[in-house]
Amino acid sequence: MGFITDSLREALALILAGDREVFSAVLTSLNVAVWSVIFASIGGVPVGIAVALGKFPMMGAIRVLLNSLMAMPTVVVGLVVYGFLSRMGPFGSLGLLFTPQAIIIGETVLAMPVVANYTLAAIQGADQRILPTALTLGASRFQSLCQLTREVRFGVVAAIIAGFGRVIAEVGVAMMLGGNIRFLTRTMTTAIALETSKGEFAFGLALGVILMSVSLAVNIFLTLAQESHSA
Amino acid sequence: MSQAKYRLSSIQAVHGKTVSLAIDELTIAAGETHLLVGSNGSGKSTLLGILAFLNKPQQGTVYFDGVPVSWEPKECAALRRRVTLLHQTPYLFSGTVAANVSFGLVSRGVAKESTQRMVRESLERVGLEGFELRKARQLSGGESRRVALARALACKSEVLLLDEPFANVDRASAALLESVVTSLVAGGITVVISSHDELLGAKLGARVIRLEDGRIEGESPASEQGPTPSEEFLRLTGRENAVS
Numbered sequence: 001m002g003f004i005t006d007s008l009r010e011a012l013a014l015i016l017a018g019d020r021e022v023f024s025a026v027l028t029s030l031n032v033a034v035w036s037v038i039f040a041s042i043g044g045v046p047v048g049i050a051v052a053l054g055k056f057p058m059m060g061a062i063r064v065l066l067n068s069l070m071a072m073p074t075v076v077v078g079l080v081v082y083g084f085l086s087r088m089g090p091f092g093s094l095g096l097l098f099t100p101q102a103i104i105i106g107e108t109v110l111a112m113p114v115v116a117n118y119t120l121a122a123i124q125g126a127d128q129r130i131l132p133t134a135l136t137l138g139a140s141r142f143q144s145l146c147q148l149t150r151e152v153r154f155g156v157v158a159a160i161i162a163g164f165g166r167v168i169a170e171v172g173v174a175m176m177l178g179g180n181i182r183f184l185t186r187t188m189t190t191a192i193a194l195e196t197s198k199g200e201f202a203f204g205l206a207l208g209v210i211l212m213s214v215s216l217a218v219n220i221f222l223t224l225a226q227e228s229h230s231a
Numbered sequence: 232m233s234q235a236k237y238r239l240s241s242i243q244a245v246h247g248k249t250v251s252l253a254i255d256e257l258t259i260a261a262g263e264t265h266l267l268v269g270s271n272g273s274g275k276s277t278l279l280g281i282l283a284f285l286n287k288p289q290q291g292t293v294y295f296d297g298v299p300v301s302w303e304p305k306e307c308a309a310l311r312r313r314v315t316l317l318h319q320t321p322y323l324f325s326g327t328v329a330a331n332v333s334f335g336l337v338s339r340g341v342a343k344e345s346t347q348r349m350v351r352e353s354l355e356r357v358g359l360e361g362f363e364l365r366k367a368r369q370l371s372g373g374e375s376r377r378v379a380l381a382r383a384l385a386c387k388s389e390v391l392l393l394d395e396p397f398a399n400v401d402r403a404s405a406a407l408l409e410s411v412v413t414s415l416v417a418g419g420i421t422v423v424i425s426s427h428d429e430l431l432g433a434k435l436g437a438r439v440i441r442l443e444d445g446r447i448e449g450e451s452p453a454s455e456q457g458p459t460p461s462e463e464f465l466r467l468t469g470r471e472n473a474v475s
Binding site (some may be wrong): 127129130132133134135136137138139140141143147150151 | 283285304308311312314315316318320321322324325334335338339382383386388
């Protein structure tokens with residue numbers, strides 16, 4: 001027990017001292033997670049709406065595919081994107097491998113099915129009268145869809161936060177596409193994995209505390225949003 | 232009869248494998264009140280959905296102002312700006328009453344100042360002056376229905392379709408609705424109302440169209456004496472001594 005408490009004390013000291021390496025990993029994590037969630041939302045929200053409302057063939061298959069993609073192992077995503085970005089891959093000439101941009105690409109692929117699926121569920125659970133009401137009041141199809149999304153905005157925000165949760169906590173993509181380069185692509189999770197394997201348990205614990213704090217902050221935001229929505 | 236606003240020819244609407252509406256010929260005259268009467272499942276709501284350009288019939292042709300409707304998305308969107316349907320159980324969007332009432336105007340790109348004025352006028356018309364900033368979701372059932380009516384009125388459409396507007400409303404609300412319908416028709420608006428109650432036809436001076444199992448079973452012309460307003464309507468409008 002002494003080992004845990006000593007490590008925790010050391011971890012808090014590292015956080016309070018503003019350890020450069022700790023905060024570099026935190027900033028890299030937040031940077032790649034925020035950008036990948038922005039891109040995943042730009043793609044995932046419209047996909048979720050289209051699949052929820054679309055009447056095109058193979059709809060069932062598309063839903064199964066989206067569900068399967070949600071559970072895709074992060075290392076598989078990392079592996080596939082690695083293939084595209086490696087020197088011999090189709091986008092190798094861009095020189096993106098082992099950069100934060102490569103992690104953003106991989107994490108976007110990872111988060112998009114999550115955002116799309118949660119959005120789909122939110123739209124499917126919406127009141128069936130929203131679209132006809134908007135249409136009969138003279139809104140265009142696009143305006144009506146915007147209104148529908150506005151009505152289920154809490155569900156869409158939850159979708160985006162679920163996507164954020166998926167990428168902020170993942171290791172596989174960040175490790176394979178970022179390469180865990182100190183002060184460049186080292187994220188909280190890759191740093192925890194590395195430092196713990198080196199025996200630097202306190203360092204890993206410091207990052208773990210911050211990671212948990214970020215998750216808690218996101219959940220507090222979600223709860224507050226839910227309360228203001230239902231008010 | 233006035234000029235035809237709608238003419239429906241050989242219309243058939245199918246839900247699953249059931250024919251929910253089969254109309255050989257129907258004309259809706261411009262600037263008049265029409266009452267669709269029938270029991271549950273008689274096809275009233277299906278017909279209103281077609282008249283509102285929300286649902287395309289599987290067969291037949293709908294003429295609007297003499298022009299056949301192609302049901303192309305762009306054309307339907309343009310036609311829906313000329314026709315407004317008030318659903319039986321209207322949905323109010325989250326946000327304020329003003330946001331709800333202005334929805335159709337904002338969608339049409341009406342200027343902000345005009346929108347505010349029209350919202351105010353529409354709310355006054357349904358007896359909800361000063362309700363602009365109230366949360367729509369915190370209103371009573373009766374107030375919600377009035378807001379939905381104000382929202383439909385604000386659109387100033389050529390045709391107003393009302394799906395069972397008199398169901399489960401108190402006498403004061405029914406009288407208010409009667410007065411709104413009467414004033415709309417006096418202003419040249421075409422009004423189509425669905426109801427179970429055929430007696431409403433005489434009250435509103437409406438042409439009655441009887442539907443049963445998706446077919447037109449009969450039609451009665453509008454009363455030549457015009458509407459026979461209810462006592463409540465006369466009391467509310469201060470005209471109780473005008474009719475003996």
